[in-house]
Amino acid sequence: MATQRMTLDIIVSVYNEAASLPAFHAEATRLVSQLAAEGTDATIVYIDDGSADESPGLLDRFAAAPGVRVLHLSRNFGHEAAMLAGLDDCDADHAVFLDADLQHPPEVVLRAMAVARAGHDVVLMRREVASGSGLRRACNAAFYRGLAVISALPLEPDASDFFLVGRPVIDVLQREIRERTRFLRGLVQWVGFRRAVLSYTAAPRRSGRSKYHLGQLFGLARDATLAFSTAPLRVAFIAAISMLLVCLATAVYSLGGWWLGNPPSGYTTIMLFSTAVAAAQFALLGILGEYVGQLVDEAKGRPVYIVARRMGQAADHLVRRAA
Ligand code: UDP
Numbered sequence: 001m002a003t004q005r006m007t008l009d010i011i012v013s014v015y016n017e018a019a020s021l022p023a024f025h026a027e028a029t030r031l032v033s034q035l036a037a038e039g040t041d042a043t044i045v046y047i048d049d050g051s052a053d054e055s056p057g058l059l060d061r062f063a064a065a066p067g068v069r070v071l072h073l074s075r076n077f078g079h080e081a082a083m084l085a086g087l088d089d090c091d092a093d094h095a096v097f098l099d100a101d102l103q104h105p106p107e108v109v110l111r112a113m114a115v116a117r118a119g120h121d122v123v124l125m126r127r128e129v130a131s132g133s134g135l136r137r138a139c140n141a142a143f144y145r146g147l148a149v150i151s152a153l154p155l156e157p158d159a160s161d162f163f164l165v166g167r168p169v170i171d172v173l174q175r176e177i178r179e180r181t182r183f184l185r186g187l188v189q190w191v192g193f194r195r196a197v198l199s200y201t202a203a204p205r206r207s208g209r210s211k212y213h214l215g216q217l218f219g220l221a222r223d224a225t226l227a228f229s230t231a232p233l234r235v236a237f238i239a240a241i242s243m244l245l246v247c248l249a250t251a252v253y254s255l256g257g258w259w260l261g262n263p264p265s266g267y268t269t270i271m272l273f274s275t276a277v278a279a280a281q282f283a284l285l286g287i288l289g290e291y292v293g294q295l296v297d298e299a300k301g302r303p304v305y306i307v308a309r310r311m312g313q314a315a316d317h318l319v320r321r322a323a
């Protein structure tokens with residue numbers, strides 16, 4: 001039986017990756033030929049996320065060849081926004097997201113496509129050996145465990161932002177999930193559909209440094225929490241109940257002492273107690289502030305990214321729209 005031809009967009013976010021782009025593009029081009037031999041017509045879609053190095057010029061040169069298109073965002077909007085720009089531009093049957101630093105081995109895409117052809121709409125690629133330092137791996141593990149507990153979302157523990165989605169999922173993400181505070185690797189697990197998980201060994205970064213420093217990872221964890229859970233808001237109730245119990249115990253202790261003619265005294269205890277309570281209150285206010293801030297952000301409804309210019313072959317749907 002002849003294999004049905006399918007289309008695939010290989011979406012690659014790029015932020016100052018000039019050092020690894022030539023090697024990446026060579027591998028991605030090889031992948032496109034391998035995919036073609038297996039019945040998949042792939043397009044490489046680069047999202048230049050406001051790079052300040054030589055990446056934009058390199059990408060424009062790649063875009064001179066057929067089967068490559070480039071979207072230049074008007075500034076650096078962040079990896080999540082860049083992935084969404086690629087997703088919104090996709091009119092293929094499938095989309096796969098790759099890092100430009102060759103940490104996501106392109107040949108895994110061949111396996112993912114075979115699994116998708118077998119009827120899976122979401123193919124997650126799970127890191128067999130997590131990359132990064134010990135501290136980073138520990139933070140990652142704690143984050144996924146924590147998020148699974150507070151969001152009741154069964155997240156694949158080592159799923160990275162390397163995944164393939166089929167048209168039904170692309171449709172949902174393009175039309176129905178338009179929130180600004182987003183965590184795409186969580187959303188593709190939240191939507192349901194038929195899901196498969198593949199394993200791969202993450203390669204070390206080919207060159208340059210990770211764009212995610214600890215502060216940005218913290219931001220990602222915050223966005224993921226805001227996007228998938230309201231449990232932190234309930235911490236206030238737990239704190240209130242605990243404080244009530246402490247208050248009752250203190251009342252019994254103080255009144256008992258007074259009754260026995262030996263009232264407790266202690267500046268240190270009072271100061272420690274009141275400052276600890278004040279710290280807890282500010283912390284809870286901070287949590288509330290994060291959620292309110294998210295609401296303000298969503299209410300403004302600004303675009304998540306802005307495309308400044310595009311190069312290379314236009315997606316079919318844009319050609320159709322222009323016609
Ligand atoms: N990236 C991006 N915008 C950013 C930061 C990163 O498009 O603001 C791209 C980056 O070029 C890379 C991918 O997102 O292709 C993942 O970033 P990185 O490799 O630095 O993250 P890590 O793999 O260390 O988590």
Ligand code: MG
Pocket residue numbers: 099101103205210
């Ligand atoms: Mg990387």
